[in-house]
Amino acid sequence: MWCENVETVDLIEGDRVEVGTRFRFHQHLDPPGAERMQFDVDVEVMALGDSSITWVARDRFQTREISLTVEPDGTGSRITQVTKATFLRPPGTRKWLYPLLARRIFRKQFRDLAAYFERVSPAD
Secondary structure: OOOOOEEEEEEEEOOOOOOOOEEEEEEEEOOOOOOOEEEEEEEEEEEEOOOEEEEEEEOOOEEEEEEEEEEEEOOEEEEEEEEEEEEOOOOHHHOOHHHHHHHHHHHHHHHHHHHHHHHHOOOO
């Protein structure tokens, strides 16, 4: 819902989000000055807590272990995402591009998510 780069999501194994659930999503990236890259990402949920989730995402470029934690913060919540990426092949001369692109994408995703929660939060 809040990641505009994801075009479709298919549940592969399991019937709800729980440890072991597997799904695949079709994603695109638009690197500055380059052609749109489209690819599939296989995802497996590794851990699920009351306020956190950890999953592993594998695509043709890399494997990423991602954790997302939500914690109370004043009158709202703080979302912390940690991503550890391992490239499947050396990124070559564009190795500087991934962190910049990822930072831009994540920043926009979290802004969109915050705006969504502002719209759906109950009034005081």
